[in-house]
């Protein structure tokens with residue numbers, strides 16, 4: 001499932017976060033690429049331990065943990081600290097797959113189930129820079145408004161097209177979900193959305209409690225905590 005999460009950050013909070021990121025110290029993105037990625041990766045990044053990256057990353061994660069759409073769709077167990085990248089002057093990232101295991105700052109290893117890309121710049125500020133995701137149902141091109149984020153399975157092959165004007169400024173990170181399997185996670189998400197729609201239309205309907213019970217019983221069957 002590929003899902004856009006709108007308005008993760010908005011207004012003054014988004015503008016302040018962007019200004020901090022833009023003023024930080026950018027380094028060659030190949031520093032953090034594996035041997036597969038290094039051949040096709042051409043961008044700039046903030047160092048993993050950059051204080052600005054830490055601060056804005058924590059702000060982003062805090063906003064996501066309060067975002068009902070994100071929580072319902074991702075069912076996050078561990079979220080890696082967000083990283084930040086910038087593409088300009090024709091920079092691009094060719095087709096690759098994200099590494100399956102990554103290490104948290106405390107040394108714990110987590111499995112990457114979902115990849116996240118958060119957009120700081122508006123689409124009209126730059127040409128190119130589409131995130132191309134090869135999904136089971138075909139190829140999808142993603143370029144979202146500033147403050148929005150896309151969530152997609154880390155199993156997918158993906159790339160970023162060359163940025164030929166302006167700069168594409170994003171945060172990207174991974175998470176381990178309580179539900180490893182993308183299809184099961186999609187079923188739970190659809191069910192949660194459906195239950196909430198029925199609850200809004202028929203408040204107090206006893207079927208809502210019953211279906212909520214089914215939702216939690218499926219989660220109990222499938223979740224890793």
Ligand code: NI
Nearest residue numbers: 096097098158
């Ligand atoms: Ni990637």
